[in-house]
Amino acid sequence: MAGCRATGPDAPGGTPDDPSVERWRADFPALQQTVDGGRLAYLDSAATTHRPYAVIRALSEYYARTNANPSATMHSLARRSFEAYEQARRDVAAFLNARDPNEVVWTKGTTEGINLVATAWGASNLRADDEVLVSVAEHYSNLLPWRAAAERTGATLRFVDVDDEGVLDLDDFDRKLSARTRLVAISHASNVVGHLNPIVEICARAHRAGARVLVDAAQSVPHVPVDVRALDCDFLAFSSHKMLGPMGVGVLWARRELLDAMPPYQLGSNMAHDVDVESAQYEHAALKYGAGTPNVAGPIGLRAAIAYVNTIGRNAILDHERALTVHALNRLRGIRGLALLGPSSAADRVPVFSFVLQGVPPIEVVRRLDAEGIAIRAGDLAALPLLKRFGVAAAARASCYFYSTTGEIDRLGAALERMEHPGRTT
Incomplete structure (x- = not known):
């Protein structure tokens, strides 16, 4: 391991920093900066990370030179804004190894992404006697939306236990997974203890039971490579600000066929066409979930953050x-x-x-x-x-x-x- 004298994962003694x-x-x-006369020691990155100059410059340059409501067919600034916005979607898809950029939905953050699935997918897929499995280790953002979805639909929310170290109890998971399970909502990494759950195995077990899997990847995407095809999950959500990007933007990745089958989450401009007093045609896949004027700068900042992480x-x-x-x-x-x-x-x-x-x-x-x-x-x-x-x-x-x-x-x-x-x- 670069920059580490230890010969085992828990060897005692200090570890020198990588010279980089x-x-x-x-x-x-x-x-x-200094705080109270001493150099800041920032040890709160699970809450939010700081931004490198590359991200700050990308945001500044967008607002200084473009700053237009995106459109592929309007004036040059609008076209530039549209292309930058969609290039960010393509870059996120590549970062996650997604098959299709139209599987990348822009959100305000992990919380909104999970709420979108709980509301839109839940409305058309959950019924009385169905079950949703979550663990007792979930962040409120991956617990409360499912509690509300269960209350709306009559489904039951069941909790998988953890062991004394906070690690998911896979035996309890197997006991509670059943033919009634419609979805498993699970964090990839705990925001309390940092443990990485075995998502590949969880997805395999859930799919054998006929259930979908949503992964809260807010705490994992910044730290470890995340490949949605290798994980074989159905939904995955994360936030920009926990990986060097701006606040107020996040990503929901979902299989294209699921997005196409789900109803809209919000309605308005940019997510429909051929709108008349009696009918409207909704856009396809991720575009269906882009109602209203988008936060263009957010994805541009996230794109810069991804480029910076890839450079490191x-x-x-x-x-x-x-x-x-x-x-x-x-x-x-x-x-x-x-x-x-x-x-x-x-x-x-x-x-x-x-x-x-x-x-x-x-x-x-x-x-x-x-x-x-x-x-x-x-x-x-x-x-x-x-x-x-x-x-x-x-x-x-x-x-x-x-x-x-x-x-x-x-x-x-x-x-x-x-x-x-x-x-x-x-």
Whole structure:
């Protein structure tokens, strides 16, 4: 593994950063700032990532030179806007190894993508006595839409358990999967413990039972290559802002035949033609879900983010983040009074670390770290059922991206130790 002395996934000791990391960090203006006199240590990337100059420039150039309502047949600025918008769709399709760019639906984010499926697909496919399976580890955005869909249709929402480390219990999945299961909605990576679920196996089991699979990939797409054909899922949603792109835009990928069969989610201009007082013809596939004036800049920014990630290289990201994960687990496990939630192994996970510190409420941990220029998150993490499974109602969470460093993790560890031992200076 590049940049890692450890000979095994959980070998003790420090791990030096890949020498490329400081070069990558120089591309992120937000990471250069100081907070309370110290250099910012941003360890909240599971909530949102920072943007490199390449993305900022792409957005600025669009607004400076184009900024037109897209159209393939109008003036030159409108044509440029249309082409940039559709090129972004093609680039996302390639990034996911989708067969058809028209399988890529633009959304406001992962949450809207899942709500679109729960509403549009759910309305035409769920009936009384049908079942939807979710896990107790799901983010609210992949739980509440399905609860509402079940209430609207009379279907039943069933929950698959996890083990004591928060890992999906596949035996429980098999027990609850049945001929009544119409859909399995599952996260690829947990936003609490970072564990990567075996999506290929889950899809295979679900399809054998005749069920569709929706994958919440908000926490996986930024970190690991995601190939929708290899996963063999039916729907997959992710957000731009968790992978260097702008806020307010996301992607729902879905099999073309499913999009064609589903009713519209919203209605208005740009998703219909031959509209008369008594009839209208809806557009096909992804275009059916593009009602109204689109957020053109959002996909353009996401396209720039994808290009930047491809320039860094997915293998380089994987190697550095694996080294970060090993280092963080070893560093945090050594802090007295700190309980890490989730798997103890660095394998099959993304760099997300949730914990509780004895005697210090999670929100107080955040407040004290913020005073030292260290940014993390705390609360129920929009996943209270999973936290309850661990026996807590709130947790603190540090999360890394490829621009994070072992030095930042060490600063976090030292600050947490000072909370446990107030007189300590190192």
